[in-house]
Amino acid sequence: xxxxxxxxxxxxxxxxxxxxxxxxxxxxxxxxxxxxxxxxxxxxxxxxxxxxxxxxxxxxxxxxxxxxxxxxxxxxxxxxxxxxxxxxxxxxxxxxxxxxxxxxxxxxxxxxx
Amino acid sequence: xxxxxxxxxxxxxxxxxxxxxxxxxxxxxxxxxxxxxxxxxxxxxxxxxxxxxxxxxxxxxxxxxxxxxxxxxxxxxxxxxxxxxxxxxxxxxxxxxxxxxxxxxxxxxxxxxxx
Numbered sequence: 001x002x003x004x005x006x007x008x009x010x011x012x013x014x015x016x017x018x019x020x021x022x023x024x025x026x027x028x029x030x031x032x033x034x035x036x037x038x039x040x041x042x043x044x045x046x047x048x049x050x051x052x053x054x055x056x057x058x059x060x061x062x063x064x065x066x067x068x069x070x071x072x073x074x075x076x077x078x079x080x081x082x083x084x085x086x087x088x089x090x091x092x093x094x095x096x097x098x099x100x101x102x103x104x105x106x107x108x109x110x111x112x113x
Numbered sequence: 114x115x116x117x118x119x120x121x122x123x124x125x126x127x128x129x130x131x132x133x134x135x136x137x138x139x140x141x142x143x144x145x146x147x148x149x150x151x152x153x154x155x156x157x158x159x160x161x162x163x164x165x166x167x168x169x170x171x172x173x174x175x176x177x178x179x180x181x182x183x184x185x186x187x188x189x190x191x192x193x194x195x196x197x198x199x200x201x202x203x204x205x206x207x208x209x210x211x212x213x214x215x216x217x218x219x220x221x222x223x224x225x226x227x228x
Binding site: 030031032034036042043044045046049051089091093095097098099100101102103104105106 | 144146148155156157158161163168169171172204206208211212213214215216217218219220221222
């Protein structure tokens with residue numbers, strides 16, 4: 001069945017470091033791919049999305065490219081800030097099941113000043 | 114405009130009691146989803162509504178769980194005879210329509226604790 005696998009956390013980086021959080025997926029059909037973020041004490045927010053192969057989603061300095069050949073959607077940011085500390089979830093929607101979201105386990109990111 | 118709202122934000126109940134969780138989606142959004150976020154299971158789909166009908170109840174974990182949506186807007190998730198394993202954060206999301214490209218917007222969740 002459809003699934004999302006993302007790197008386990010926590011990931012701890014210093015401020016201004018380069019960030020990569022890996023996400024790979026298996027899916028039937030042609031899903032859209034999403035990164036959601038959950039800041040401490042807050043709800044899930046959409047960070048970025050890509051709806052077809054080779055699309056690049058971007059927001060707040062984060063980027064991710066929909067790679068169909070490697071079934072990946074890795075999240076990257078060139079220079080992280082303390083305020084980026086949060087839990088990041090990779091997800092896909094299931095075209096054969098009313099587009100319900102299938103989630104990765106989440107990666108906790110800790111940025112130290 | 115207003116986002117998705119959920120109430121209560123926290124609910125503590127005793128094992129065996131019934132609970133009702135409410136979701137108020139973004140106005141005009143026809144699709145509504147319930148998910149559960151628990152420590153052992155991560156995020157999992159529970160049920161989907163299109164308008165008032167629930168064509169997909171495949172994620173409901175047992176027949177103690179039910180949900181309805183009235184007037185194509187507010188939805189209520191009911192858990193009967195709660196068990197400790199029901200403890201989780203229950204999340205509601207809505208989207209403008211059911212499509213591959215649409216975004217689901219989430220409410221803040223209801224944290225349910227079953228003692």
